[in-house]
Amino acid sequence: MADPVGILLGSVRDGFVQVGAFVAITVVLFSYLQYRTGGRLVERLERNERAQPLIGALLGLTPGCGGAIVMMPLYVRGSVSFGTVVATLIATAGDSAFVLLALAPEAALYAYGISFGAAIVSGYAIDRFGLGVGRVDRAVARLRPTATDGGVVSGTAGANPAANPGHEYDGVACSHDHSRKREPGFMTWLSHAAHVAWWATALVALIAGTVYLLRGAPDVAMTVAPTFEGAFTVAGITGSILSVYLYAVGRRYIGEGGVGHVRESFHSAYDTFQHAAMETSFVTVWVIAGYLLYEYVVQFGNVDIAAFAAAAGLLAPVGGALLGLIPGCGPQIVLAGVYAEGAIPFSALTANAISQDGDALFPLIAMDKTAAIVASIYTTVPALVVGIALHVVFGPLFGFGVL
Template sequence: MSELVDIFVASVRDGFVQVSAFVAVTVLVFSYVQYKTDGRLVRRLEQNRKAGPLVGALMGLTPGCGGAIVMMPLYVRGSVSFGTVVATLIATAGDSAFVILALAPEAALYAYSIAFVSAVVFGYAVDTVGLGVGRIDRAVSRIGRTVTDGGYVSPPIGSQIHHYEEAQGCEVYDDDLARHSSLLTPLSHVALGAWWIAATVALVAGVLYLLRGAPEVPIVAEPTFAGAFTVFGITGAALSFYLYFVGRHYVGHGHVGRAKDTFANVQETLTHAAMETSFVTVWVIGAYLVYEYGIVFTGIEIQAVAAAAGLLAPIAGALVGLIPGCGPQIVLATAYSQGALPFSALTANAISQDGDALFPLIAIDKKAAVIASIYTTIPALVVGVALHLAFGPLFGFGVLG
């Protein structure tokens, strides 16, 4: 029982200090850059449609899903081509990028560079030669009718995938209106402020931890480095769970990870970063616990299983990427950082995953979303298997510590 408690406390603490504190800083930086460039980007894209796949890949490459989400309504309005959508989704790093950037930056550099190149090549290929998009379009039509009207993008570029009017009443891009409670509203804002204090101290502790060579840190509550590492790690994690499950409804960020990023002021930017980071924290800690308890209760070394799987490992990574949303991808990225999965599986997942950017496309045009998912999985399978054959499994490549 003591071992199980220690695993729980260490996972909660380490998840916040080693990952979440760094995620918060990254979200702030990329959110600000995205906000400052959003309007100019749209205007330039509409003036130069041929640059669509390249720009889409760059937007998808930004950590988190905000950059990719921005591109989806542009396709719906006919401002960009379907190849741009495919390139954006192939390059989409999602929230799992925060985990890899924090725990395995070298692996992130290679994996996302490969994903970016694949996105640009495949995006332009879809726009210029189609790659059988029309045939897949007809096949998907036989499976189920789209909820929209079945027109075409005008003017069409390469792919003839249909373009539809934006679905009426779709609220994918809007934050939930904040609820009001005489108790929970002020409590949630206090928790938000306390969260940033915990994140700031945890960031300092996390940097010192890396500078010291990632040593074992005892679980203590005392005025020392280990005490600050433990106390603020646990406090920050607890506040993250509160903000994600309760507080987000009272600060106006109900659709965590799916809402269009809006940063009208400093408070809005800080709130968005805290909500996004809390979402990542919940999934990372969950992944830590599943991994650690899985080993304790089953005695199975996941790395050994993945090594025995051979080529099935990158194939599985690509198939996990088919699942919309960032949660499953964060679990996979965390498993990689624990040395449980090969680099080929990480890269295949980085290419295949669409993150939260697929949700607005699903809401507006289910058929286009299905076809786009198919076209992000193909290069994921090809590249993942090729990497595995060329370099082997590469467990722990680029992982810190």
């Protein structure tokens, strides 16, 4: 029987090292561009509607989930279309890309190239034709009658299925509000100190996470020692604890009360890093929750997801596509490792690459659950079509592109 405490500590540690640190770098780079351009980057994206699905697909294609996570708040605030969200999620390579690029680079290039093509086609098709958005929305409404406004997938889809009229998050309009900052005091000082410590920890976690991926994502012992395993463990657990503090407490004292959205501009470089830390902390909390759910279901529910994905015949790409429905990168990392061992076919790997939404789905779930459900449906359909077609035309292709 697996140790529940061990699973908890492992999920807390891995959530920050494997995901949080990489997300932080992507978000801070994007935020810094916003700072240097005075907010003009998002404005240009808003004005250039025709290029939005293409840009979303390019952001999703970057290894890790940081690029895709950046796009989700843009949709919630009404800056980009729903087709852009779907294109971003379809192209999302996730953290499994680091593993696959290291162990099976040729397979990764083909799988993500096909995924990128499917993302562009699907994104533009949704924005142009709607593709039954109204019918899907009615089905979702029956499942969850109290669902919040889903933008393009709401009742106005018939009039303009690509439009997203803007949203609120937790009853707060998605715009930065400095008035949320509390009066200066000990908690304000403590929160700023936690923010600085968070970035120092994130730097260590980024180095540890990079080494971890270059080594082929091996099992890392849970230990406190002056070793790689010790740095991995200490940075992961410390970073997650600081993330929970910043998300639950610190944001109320240093002017980042409304997380999960894109800032118009920044007052300073410190403000830029502060915002990136808050956004990443928000994502990290959700990632840890997803990791825990996945691990507890697998360990205590006797569910062998890898074996299901490796089923013979056409069930292989179907299994890969359905596995992609699970939010987060944990199952996808497992699948990438299983593929590198030659246990599943290329068709299943490609179907999973198309359907997986990575950690980008967590902030979308938090901000707009209806949109998250419908987006998952739209990423799964092309995954099934392409995966099955590859299996029928080219065969299983076990071990294709593996070093």
